[in-house]
Amino acid sequence: xxxxxxxxxxxxxxxxxxxxxxxxxxxxxxxxxxxxxxxxxxxxxxxxxxxxxxxxxxxxxxxxxxxxxxxxxxxxxxxxxxxxxxxxxxxxxxxxxxxxxxxxxxxxxxxxxxxxxxxxxxxxxxx
Amino acid sequence: xxxxxxxxxxxxxxxxxxxxxxxxxxxxxxxxxxxxxxxxxxxxxxxxxxxxxxxxxxxxxxxxxxxxxxxxxxxxxxxxxxxxxxxxxxxxxxxxxxxxxxxxxx
Numbered sequence: 001x002x003x004x005x006x007x008x009x010x011x012x013x014x015x016x017x018x019x020x021x022x023x024x025x026x027x028x029x030x031x032x033x034x035x036x037x038x039x040x041x042x043x044x045x046x047x048x049x050x051x052x053x054x055x056x057x058x059x060x061x062x063x064x065x066x067x068x069x070x071x072x073x074x075x076x077x078x079x080x081x082x083x084x085x086x087x088x089x090x091x092x093x094x095x096x097x098x099x100x101x102x103x104x105x106x107x108x109x110x111x112x113x114x115x116x117x118x119x120x121x122x123x124x125x126x127x
Numbered sequence: 128x129x130x131x132x133x134x135x136x137x138x139x140x141x142x143x144x145x146x147x148x149x150x151x152x153x154x155x156x157x158x159x160x161x162x163x164x165x166x167x168x169x170x171x172x173x174x175x176x177x178x179x180x181x182x183x184x185x186x187x188x189x190x191x192x193x194x195x196x197x198x199x200x201x202x203x204x205x206x207x208x209x210x211x212x213x214x215x216x217x218x219x220x221x222x223x224x225x226x227x228x229x230x231x232x233x
Contacts, residue, residue: 096169
């Protein structure tokens, strides 16, 4: 059974750096075709994808937030860490991590989908 | 940047069919996922690769994708289907979510 749990500070001050940890079980991030992603949702608003890291260490970032984000993985600890710099009140949101599974298409191309999500962690940015 | 547009709200009577659309440029050339998010809960995958249902998702959920529009169809809608629904696709190896649709069952 795959589970993911987000952890980190509930309150950060403007300009500070946010560090969130996704601790997972039931899979290994060294297995081919697997990934872990981060998604956030401001109060009353839509989902916004932030970043993801794949089994082969490939990293992808939201173009609009790329300069502020870093995603890393620790396979031995079954953790993925997301850092976001220069936090602002507009970054107040629930932050989710999700497991990505995949289907191998023609030409060995992987199609990924977010099939298991954590419960999320709420982060408020305020002085 | 790539955008996916959904109607803000859709209403349906219990037992009827609900259709939620997701529009994007040449969306039919991409694969689409659909996520259900009940109030206070995390999103849950209900459709992936346009038409496939994960295990445990009822058969009343189906998907299609052609041209510029993907559609999530819920047949025989039940009260428990009342939720927000989001489409998602990949563009240049980055994930894009739709604007979200609130489905009301009344």
